[in-house]
Amino acid sequence: xxxxxxxxxxxxxxxxxxxxxxxxxxxxxxxxxxxxxxxxxxxxxxxxxxxxxxxxxxxxxxxxxxxxxxxxxxxxxxxxxxxxxxxxxxxxxxxxxxxxxxxxxxxxxxxxxxxxxxxxxxxxxxxxxxxxxxxxxxxxxxxxxxxxxxxxxxxxxxxxxxxxxxxxxxxxxxxxxxxxxxxxxxxxxxxxxxxxxxxxxxxxxxxxxxxxxxxxxxxxxxxxxxxxxxxxxxxxxxxxxxxxxxxxxxxxxxxxxxxxxxxxxxxxxxxxxxxxxxxxxxxxxxxxxxxxxxxxxxxxxxxxxxxxxxxxxxxxxxxxxxxxxxxxxxxxxxxxxxxxxxxxxxxxxxxxxxxxxxxxxxxxxxxxxxxxxxxxxxxxx
Ligand SMILES: *Cc1c(COP(=O)(O)O)cnc(C)c1O
Numbered sequence: 348x349x350x351x352x353x354x355x356x357x358x359x360x361x362x363x364x365x366x367x368x369x370x371x372x373x374x375x376x377x378x379x380x381x382x383x384x385x386x387x388x389x390x391x392x393x394x395x396x397x398x399x400x401x402x403x404x405x406x407x408x409x410x411x412x413x414x415x416x417x418x419x420x421x422x423x424x425x426x427x428x429x430x431x432x433x434x435x436x437x438x439x440x441x442x443x444x445x446x447x448x449x450x451x452x453x454x455x456x457x458x459x460x461x462x463x464x465x466x467x468x469x470x471x472x473x474x475x476x477x478x479x480x481x482x483x484x485x486x487x488x489x490x491x492x493x494x495x496x497x498x499x500x501x502x503x504x505x506x507x508x509x510x511x512x513x514x515x516x517x518x519x520x521x522x523x524x525x526x527x528x529x530x531x532x533x534x535x536x537x538x539x540x541x542x543x544x545x546x547x548x549x550x551x552x553x554x555x556x557x558x559x560x561x562x563x564x565x566x567x568x569x570x571x572x573x574x575x576x577x578x579x580x581x582x583x584x585x586x587x588x589x590x591x592x593x594x595x596x597x598x599x600x601x602x603x604x605x606x607x608x609x610x611x612x613x614x615x616x617x618x619x620x621x622x623x624x625x626x627x628x629x630x631x632x633x634x635x636x637x638x639x640x641x642x643x644x645x646x647x648x649x650x651x652x653x654x655x656x657x658x659x660x661x662x663x664x665x666x667x668x669x670x671x672x673x674x675x676x677x678x679x680x681x682x683x684x685x686x687x688x689x690x691x692x693x694x695x696x697x698x699x700x701x702x703x704x705x706x707x708x709x710x711x712x713x714x715x716x717x718x719x720x721x722x723x724x725x726x727x728x
Contacts, residue, residue: 354666357529358707362595370591378584382591389597396518397545401585405504405526405540409437412522415549422471427457428673428693430476434502445684452692453631459484465687472498480641482511485519510637521546535593556580611640617718626725643705650698663720668702
């Protein structure tokens with residue numbers, strides 16, 4: 348059987364394994380070592396934001412964010428329903444109620460115009476998801492959050508190196524969370540994440556919450572005689588082995604980004620005629636937003652057509668994928684919150700959306716096959 352063109356291959360730039368060997372020779376692997384510091388510094392410098400901690404995943408970064416913001420039972424958190432479960436589980440674990448808001452169909456990001464109507468006395472945070480690495484409307488969301496006295500968390504799992512009006516995504520809200528899962532642009536060997544804490548007030552507890560609720564990091568710096576349990580927390584540390592793996596990729600980030608952007612632009616150029624014939628809808632990139640080519644998606648005209656397209660591509664040896672199933676469509680999703688306003692686009696558009704293969708090691712030959720098979724499907728209609 349011929350091998351299929353995969354949807355994703357984890358990024359591998361060369362140098363990862365050498366770094367891992369070097370890390371093991373340094374004699375300390377538990378985290379917060381040589382490579383962790385290099386990665387944290389890189390992220391902080393690139394973002395111009397707050398202080399960065401590497402974490403075991405973006406999921407755990409979001410969990411740490413919910414603890415730092417002191418989210419409690421009955422607090423309300425505004426989220427898009429079109430996202431991954433970890434965006435909201437982190438807040439449910441602290442007893443919050445979810446308030447879902449519809450997406451903008453152009454970007455599939457939370458529709459900033461609908462957020463004000465969802466704010467109540469109980470609202471504590473707005474959690475935005477920069478879908479496909481394309482920025483949400485952060486200016487108006489920031490103004491709204493400031494006027495209402497609520498926090499902003501950026502789920503920037505997909506958005507490291509993306510920009511909104513020249514500012515890095517993940518550095519604009521009070522907290523930004525990133526993922527280094529194998530499906531993202533950069534990976535720390537399969538799992539991993541980071542949190543950027545941009546609000547000074549939230550930084551006070553960060554070191555303690557990060558380290559099982561102890562002041563061990565102060566102890567290691569010689570600031571206290573012994574370390575104690577001070578607060579709730581968890582073991583959020585990324586291991587040095589993973590940080591060493593990640594460093595190889597952050598250090599060569601522009602090479603990885605250039606390759607992904609090239610593929611992304613080539614998809615758009617090749618499929619644009621189909622969009623002009625109104626056979627498909629291409630994503631919208633708002634003005635002054637620089638994105639990191641994390642996902643190339645488009646929308647079919649109906650759910651049936653989208654499913655037929657996925658089957659057609661599979662038969663042709665190309666793996667293409669749908670994406671998030673709206674959270675409020677699941678029993679647990681409705682039990683945990685409410686949808687404010689009308690669901691005009693979240694459900695309908697998520698059922699028409701499909702993502703094409705896009706990864707660092709994808710060859711032009713592979714991409715040509717994908718494009719050609721897209722054309723044969725839509726041309727015969
Ligand atoms: C990948 C992803 C996550 C989860 O990241 P992990 O590192 O796997 O925990 C969360 N939110 C969004 C939007 C994602 O795409």
